[in-house]
Amino acid sequence: PFDTKKEKGLFNNNKKINTTPISSIKSTAGASMYIVGIGNIKTKAIISGGTSRNKIKADDLTFVMNFGEKIVDDFDATTSYSINSPNDILLFKLEKKSTERRLIIGTMGTFSGSAIGINSSEAIHFDYTSMGNGKYEVTLPNNLKNGEYAFIHSQWTGVYTKMWAFTVIESKYVSQKQRDAEKMAAIKASQKKKDAEKMAARKAKKEAKKEAKN
Numbered sequence: 001p002f003d004t005k006k007e008k009g010l011f012n013n014n015k016k017i018n019t020t021p022i023s024s025i026k027s028t029a030g031a032s033m034y035i036v037g038i039g040n041i042k043t044k045a046i047i048s049g050g051t052s053r054n055k056i057k058a059d060d061l062t063f064v065m066n067f068g069e070k071i072v073d074d075f076d077a078t079t080s081y082s083i084n085s086p087n088d089i090l091l092f093k094l095e096k097k098s099t100e101r102r103l104i105i106g107t108m109g110t111f112s113g114s115a116i117g118i119n120s121s122e123a124i125h126f127d128y129t130s131m132g133n134g135k136y137e138v139t140l141p142n143n144l145k146n147g148e149y150a151f152i153h154s155q156w157t158g159v160y161t162k163m164w165a166f167t168v169i170e171s172k173y174v175s176q177k178q179r180d181a182e183k184m185a186a187i188k189a190s191q192k193k194k195d196a197e198k199m200a201a202r203k204a205k206k207e208a209k210k211e212a213k214n
Contacts, residue, residue, distance in 0.1 A: 010151065010164045011064040012056055019162035020150070023048040025105070043106035050098050051167050052148060058171035061140035065089070068134045083153065086136050090123040094148040094165070101148045101165065118152060146171045 010017040024046045065086050083089070095102040105118055128138045151164035 008066045008068045011066070012054075012062070012166075013060055017054050017063070017164050017166055020047055020052065020054075020165040021162050022046065023100075026102075041108045042104050043108075044095075044102040045105050045163075047094070047101040047103075047150075047163075047165060048099070050096060050100065052101075052165045054166035055169050056166050058142075058144060058146070058168055061142065061144065061168070063138040063140070064131070064135060065128070065138055066135045084134075085130075086126070086128040086138050088154050089151050090118065090120060090154050091126055091140070091149060091151055092118065092123055094150055096148045101150075103150065103152070103163075120154065124149075144168050144171060 007016065009019075022045045025043060026046055027041055027043045067083060067085065092103055095104075103118065124141065124144075126138055126140045128136045130136055146168055148165065148167055150166070
């Protein structure tokens with residue numbers, strides 16, 4: 001375990017979450033761009049590996065961010081932005097592929113123009129409280145699904161080469177859509193059982209009448 005009073009960085013359950021390097025930047029276009037020349041091009045930051053070595057259980061989504069009195073250099077910026085609190089950090093769900101994880105960091109559309117940097121409107125909200133001396137307790141929402149996530153600098157425009165990536169496991173979160181589907185399935189199963197019982201009762205009654213006549 002690390003001493004979070006002295007060691008700077010991100011911690012979960014007293015274990016340090018090491019930063020993950022971005023292996024490459026890729027741009028991909030939609031099919032319509034190739035066919036009719038109209039569409040969108042997305043630029044994505046790529047992390048090698050389909051999953052992170054940093055496994056976080058869904059029932060333990062509390063972190064400690066220790067910035068100390070100086071800027072944390074975990075993100076290896078070629079252009080330095082001040083990192084003073086979790087307010088300078090954003091959380092995103094990463095797109096998972098078999099051999100890599102992806103995050104959109106820019107878009108360019110035929111009619112919408114170009115946008116450089118991450119879309120903060122898609123960031124996942126989290127709460128944090130100060131523990132003093134540049135240290136903060138960060139709590140993620142308890143409805144996170146299993147998957148790949150990353151803490152990223154809010155001014156991320158491609159100048160940073162690393163992010164705090166991790167994998168959420170053992171999530172018991174059930175979406176409203178899934179709950180509704182399970183409820184409907186239970187109702188149908190119950191109705192099917194009642195119909196079968198009624199049919200069996202009618203059949204038994206009919207056989208009883210037949211035996212009485214004989």
